[in-house]
Amino acid sequence: MQASATAPPRPRPSLGTRWEVFQRRYAPYIFISPFFILFLVFGLFPILFSLYLSFHQWQPASGLGSMKFIGWRNFTDNLTDPTFWQSLRNTGVIALESGVPQHLMAIPLAFAIHTSLKKVQGLVTALYFLPYITSVVAISIIFVTLFSWQYGVINVALNALHQLPLIGGLFPAEKINWLGNRDFIQPAVASVVVWKYVGWNTVLYLSGIQAIPADLYEAASVDGATTRQSFRFITLPLLRPIMFVAITLTLIGNLQLFEEPFILAGDSGGIGNRALTTVMYMFRTYNFYGDAGLAAAMSWLLFILIGALTLVNNRVFGKSRLSGND
Secondary structure (H helix, E strand, O other): OOOOOOOOOOOOOOHHHHHHHHHHHOHHHHHHHHHHHHHHHHHHHHHHHHHHHOOEEOOHHHOHHHOEEOOOHHHHHHHOOHHHHHHHHHHHHHHHHHHHHHHHHHHHHHHHHHHHOOOOHHHHHHHHHHHHHOOHHHHHHHHHHHOOOOOOHHHHHHHHHHOOOOOHHHOOOOOOOOOOOOOOHHHHHHHHHHHHHHHHHHHHHHHHHHOOOHHHHHHHHHOOOOHHHHHHHHHHHHOHHHHHHHHHHHHHHHOOOOHHHHHHHOOOOOHHHOOOOHHHHHHHHHHOOOOHHHHHHHHHHHHHHHHHHHHHHHHHHOHHHHOOOO
């Protein structure tokens, strides 16, 4: 009678082999896990909680047990609140007054740095970029001093220019109360934003110009094109992708203005709430009125507005327009 064949026992992997398998399969996920953990705790959870909170009435001082579901009421209350609409108008005006000059100044500056200041390009770029990395609080406090009604440098300079014989009539004879006049407080806030962010946009546009092949400018020069024509017909069309990025960042940043108007005009929003932005009103609703749900709904309405304007910007400067597939 023939004996039945038995399979040899399966060898167990050694400790070194198991460690190598662990390193290949699981170690990469362990190394990247801190990012995902931090994102889930400090990024995704606050976003989802604010969305959940926007459908509830809740005062944080009363604890989570006092949260009450009220549906779309927070959104309708905001949309029927005149102060909310005023804050949106203020935000839009300040965003327009600060956003347009930023790019109208940054593009020619970047082109001039690239073409005429190559030897000192690094130094000039660093000087223009310096306001962007400076503390917003420090910048705003400096501008509060500059805009001072009685002794501010701006009013002193305007008064000195008014004394000139030929051009003095172009400048006001009396001192301007920049931060106390409803007609001037929004331009004052916008000027701070322009001064801070024009350097950032200059660096963005400079990087875009440097990516344009130099052969195009050389060919245009051979054909007799002037510097202005090269700028108009080569630089501007090829800068459209960078314009999309820069304008999108400007939209997002300007529609979320808080520090500059808060320091220049105070938490009251200035005379007649003229400097009250939407984020400032959101802060007031949460901090002073204690209505977290209403403030959360306000943030999502602002998010929808930013998303809609970004889509419009994508339509104007996005890739579909560049590729001619409209």
